[in-house]
Amino acid sequence: MKKADADLKKSIEEWAELLSQPLPELRRMALDIEVIPVEENRIPDAREAAQEVVAVALVGSDDLRKVLLLKRKGADLGMRRLKDDFDPVFFDDEKDLLAEVFKHMVQHPFIITYNGDDFDLNYLYHRAQRPEIGFKKEDIPISLGNNVANVRPGVHIDLYKTFINRSIKGYAFNNRYTEHTLNSVAKALIEETKIPLEGSMGDLSMYEMAEYCYQDSKITYMLTSFSDSLLMKLLLVISRVAKMPIDDVARISVSNWIRSMMYFEHRQRNALIPRRSELEDREQTVVSEPVIKGKKYKGGIVVEPKSGIYFDVAVLDFASLYPSLIKVYNLSYETVRCVHEECRSKGIPETAYWACTKRRGIASNVIGSLRDIRVDYYKPLSKQPGLKAEEKELAKVVSQALKVILNASYGVMGADIYPLYYLPAADATAALGRYSITRTIGKCEELGIEVVYGDTDSLFLKSPKEEQVKEITEWAEKEIGIELDLEKTYRYVAFSQRKKNYLGVLPDGNVDVKGLTGKKSHTPPFIREAFYNAVNILSKVMSEGDFERARDEIKTYLRGRYLALKNKEIPTEQLAFNIQMSKSIGSYKKTEPQHVKAAKILVKQGKEVKAGDIISFVKTTNSIGVKPVSMANVNEVDTKKYEDYMRSTFDQILSALGYEFDEIVGATKLEDFFWTS
Numbered sequence: 235m236k237k238a239d240a241d242l243k244k245s246i247e248e249w250a251e252l253l254s255q256p257l258p259e260l261r262r263m264a265l266d267i268e269v270i271p272v273e274e275n276r277i278p279d280a281r282e283a284a285q286e287v288v289a290v291a292l293v294g295s296d297d298l299r300k301v302l303l304l305k306r307k308g309a310d311l312g313m314r315r316l317k318d319d320f321d322p323v324f325f326d327d328e329k330d331l332l333a334e335v336f337k338h339m340v341q342h343p344f345i346i347t348y349n350g351d352d353f354d355l356n357y358l359y360h361r362a363q364r365p366e367i368g369f370k371k372e373d374i375p376i377s378l379g380n381n382v383a384n385v386r387p388g389v390h391i392d393l394y395k396t397f398i399n400r401s402i403k404g405y406a407f408n409n410r411y412t413e414h415t416l417n418s419v420a421k422a423l424i425e426e427t428k429i430p431l432e433g434s435m436g437d438l439s440m441y442e443m444a445e446y447c448y449q450d451s452k453i454t455y456m457l458t459s460f461s462d463s464l465l466m467k468l469l470l471v472i473s474r475v476a477k478m479p480i481d482d483v484a485r486i487s488v489s490n491w492i493r494s495m496m497y498f499e500h501r502q503r504n505a506l507i508p509r510r511s512e513l514e515d516r517e518q519t520v521v522s523e524p525v526i527k528g529k530k531y532k533g534g535i536v537v538e539p540k541s542g543i544y545f546d547v548a549v550l551d552f553a554s555l556y557p558s559l560i561k562v563y564n565l566s567y568e569t570v571r572c573v574h575e576e577c578r579s580k581g582i583p584e585t586a587y588w589a590c591t592k593r594r595g596i597a598s599n600v601i602g603s604l605r606d607i608r609v610d611y612y613k614p615l616s617k618q619p620g621l622k623a624e625e626k627e628l629a630k631v632v633s634q635a636l637k638v639i640l641n642a643s644y645g646v647m648g649a650d651i652y653p654l655y656y657l658p659a660a661d662a663t664a665a666l667g668r669y670s671i672t673r674t675i676g677k678c679e680e681l682g683i684e685v686v687y688g689d690t691d692s693l694f695l696k697s698p699k700e701e702q703v704k705e706i707t708e709w710a711e712k713e714i715g716i717e718l719d720l721e722k723t724y725r726y727v728a729f730s731q732r733k734k735n736y737l738g739v740l741p742d743g744n745v746d747v748k749g750l751t752g753k754k755s756h757t758p759p760f761i762r763e764a765f766y767n768a769v770n771i772l773s774k775v776m777s778e779g780d781f782e783r784a785r786d787e788i789k790t791y792l793r794g795r796y797l798a799l800k801n802k803e804i805p806t807e808q809l810a811f812n813i814q815m816s817k818s819i820g821s822y823k824k825t826e827p828q829h830v831k832a833a834k835i836l837v838k839q840g841k842e843v844k845a846g847d848i849i850s851f852v853k854t855t856n857s858i859g860v861k862p863v864s865m866a867n868v869n870e871v872d873t874k875k876y877e878d879y880m881r882s883t884f885d886q887i888l889s890a891l892g893y894e895f896d897e898i899v900g901a902t903k904l905e906d907f908f909w910t911s
């Protein structure tokens with residue numbers, strides 16, 4: 235409070251009161267259902283709900299661990315492998331099974347699913363009402379909205395929608411997962427995976443089915459319980475700050491959180507909420523030219539990297555750079571280019587705008603006070619020794635939730651879906667960001683610190699001494715009013731000549747690779763595996779000598795893979811792209827993506843293909859260019875296409891290592907191949 239601006243103190247006090255409330259443990263139950271699809275790889279249609287629900291796993295915070303199983307004709311009981319994990323409960327009648335599910339649902343205030351809006355709860359709702367089951371609507375504790383399944387009397391959280399939220403993904407979980415399937419998210423966050431399915435669902439014995447279903451439900455629950463229920467607590471804090479129901483926070487995008495928060499703040503102050511058109515009238519031309527296609531204003535600064543490899547690189551992060559600037563320079567939709575003649579002299583550096591000198595803007599107040607309480611109170615508190623564990627934990631969660639909100643608050647300023655969108659404010663914030671970083675780089679040079687790279691709100695410094703870091707940090711706080719944090723130190727970083735393309739290895743061997751495509755889910759296993767193996771070689775490098783060896787090792791390895799491809803040694807399954815049909819075949823009118831072409835071949839062969847089916851295909855040299863993997867043979871594979879795909883995947887890594895994929899290919903003329911093999 236001593237440090238805070240006088241006009242922010244009241245807001246800071248109010249936040250402090252709200253944020254110091256304890257976070258209760260929320261009683262909840264995860265739910266997952268299994269239905270045997272009519273055909274392999276097909277997700278059953280939830281609206282039709284034609285197949286019986288054969289298993290439902292319930293995992294609760296109250297130690298509930300049950301799998302409800304329908305006795306199926308012709309299904310073996312099978313062997314039980316997981317002995318004490320859960321209680322299996324067998325049902326002869328599906329209606330009794332569903333009644334038991336509903337009974338548990340109403341006993342838990344929070345129901346957690348993964349994709350329950352679209353599938354599990356949706357399916358249960360329609361299934362229960364089918365004539366052969368015969369539930370009345372009012373006896374089902376589920377109701378459907380627009381792409382949402384609500385539960386009565388509690389709250390349904392569909393984690394699929396939560397984890398796909400870009401702010402949750404980026405700012406709460408540091409992009410630790412790249413895909414949004416239950417398996418990928420669980421693997422990345424809690425090191426758990428689904429039970430791999432061998433053969434088709436219908437072939438599973440009762441116990442295998444139970445274990446499969448239980449595992450899904452268990453990891454869904456664990457995603458809310460790991461790190462002392464971190465996710466539930468984050469949602470709770472965001473819900474309090476944004477004044478928004480927790481299931482909405484878990485489901486809808488950040489611009490809606492920020493809208494809810496800002497509207498509340500307007501009403502608190504008895505202020506009118508401006509119309510969109512009123513803000514547009516004030517906008518006029520934006521001065522800086524956008525550099526990113528599709529963006530309306532110029533973004534953050536990117537310092538040209540000096541290509542090469544650097545050991546011992548410290549990354550300095552401008553703590554809450556944009557929120558700080560919004561606070562320090564009074565940036566808000568009503569203060570940037572305000573109406574007062576006399577404020578015009580207070581120009582914002584690097585822009586043709588000015589900011590109001592008479593009163594603080596509402597965004598500057600809200601974002602500034604939240605920033606202060608995070609940076610000056612919760613962040614240091616979470617690291618303070620001698621604090622009780624639960625106090626420390628609370629401080630950490632609050633700090634993290636505020637980080638998510640603060641980053642989102644700046645982000646939406648320049649996003650036109652946000653109702654208080656005002657381009658000059660976003661533009662001014664970005665311009666000030668570039669200005670602050672440029673000045674800091676200048677200061678680093680003055681202090682004799684080598685800056686090897688800079689990106690938006692961080693600087694990469696080559697082996698800075700401790701006192702140098704201290705000096706630059708103090709200077710930044712004093713001169714530009716912004717805190718610098720030592721974020722991490724890389725064992726080494728390899729830069730290519732391209733912007734935003736580098737590869738950094740952390741002391742623990744984890745590798746950060748900026749801007750890579752190799753991890754995508756539809757990438758054929760052959761290429762994905764090669765990608766991970768190459769990254770693995772790099773993660774073992776400890777010294778410059780190692781690095782030279784690793785370069786050669788990767789070159790040899792990739793060349794071997796390339797030759798195997800050329801020589802048709804890779805089985806077609808390894809080359810398959812797996813892409814889901816997002817709609818039915820007939821709906822693809824204008825363009826026909828490759829997986830649809832492959833699907834059409836399947837249809838010609840008498841196979842049925844529906845929306846939701848996963849199509850596995852390989853690229854071939856026939857006139858259509860693709861073939862379903864089940865029909866393709868190795869000799870038909872279009873090696874050139876896979877070579878192109880390898881090139882685009884590996885050029886990103888290789889350019890950081892100082893050579894190109896074509897050097898690998900170039901060295902493999904036919905005669906080389908005969909000599910080397």
Ligand SMILES: [Zn+2]
Nearest residue numbers: 572574577590
């Ligand atoms: Zn003014």
